[in-house]
Amino acid sequence: MFKKLDFFLFGWIINWMYPEYYRPKYGYQRYYILFFHYLIPQKLFRLNPKVRWPVHFTSKVLAAENIKKGILCDPGDNNNNYIQANNGIIFGSNIELGPGVSIISSNHKGNNLREHTKGKPITIGNNVWIGANSTVLPEVSIGNNVIIGANSLVSKNIPSNSVAVGNPCRVIKPKEDYSEDLSVIIFNKKIVEKFDVFLNSNV
Template identity: 35%
Template sequence: MKLVLGLFFDREYLKGRHFDEGLSGYIWGFRSIWTRNILRLAPPCRFPANHQATISNSDRIEFHPDDLNNFQSPGTYLQNFAGNIRLGHGTYIAPNVGIITANHDPANLNQHIEAKDVIIGESCWVGMNSIVLPGVTLGPRTIVGAGSVVTKSFPEGQCVIAGNPARVIKNLNESRNTS
């Protein structure tokens, strides 16, 4: 089965827990081939991804193969035609999350301003319907509350952020020390 999947996807993404500990990776792979490569419901990707996940440029995304599940949620929007997105190992991206590396130029909406990379650290969780804007860096163990708009970086991590614009609502280091 991996031999067939290797014809469509980079082999580096055909390993890890979704392939070694069950069949989910294989199911996602064959579903992705069917919907993205054969039916052309979405552009082909270099890794298995749900056809309802919008990925501008799969070459500009860096992630660990164990986190292939992040590209199976419907409505996930990764706009990175310019700029890179880096997802740390053990990070979870919920459905309908937007991660954006470039915005329109307010002076000329037909153009984009310069792209800025988005970096999400290890063991983070970005809640449903959240948006992470260009240039944001989230440190390890950052939890983004559902529906949040992340406009600035929280590089220290170890926190829960929420709101519009997102702000720290809980420091996870403090909550660990009090138990």
């Protein structure tokens, strides 16, 4: 009963204000928490105001217009995330970032600290978990079905189906297939058709 009341009072506001927010309708994050801890700081106090998904008030998302993302993925929704997308970041679907994760798509120029270097976007595949206090550096590619251990520095590409940890981050073992049936999730809003292939491929 409380879940339905929560959705009735706050859920429609969250869905309206965050057009790129796709999560399970119930059981993921309470809508009143999203309203007070995310929406109010973003829209009223102008913390990450242009981001089209929930960002925690302790996190920072820069150049959000250069971010492409799938569903079940909201970069910056955990505590103390730093997402800098000057050169672009492409997130797949079903991605979780632990607290303190930084993803940095461009460095400052050595001869002019007011300018950033140009380069390829960072790409992160589907079904990826990046552990707490890890940092992903410019032009890195992380494959599908990957776990990055906590406190890792990802400075080189990480292949699909792997567990990687360390500074520098390296593969330590293969990872089993992702087994969750995402096609049974009842989402908070109608899923865009382009994501149907992803949802059904995880069956």
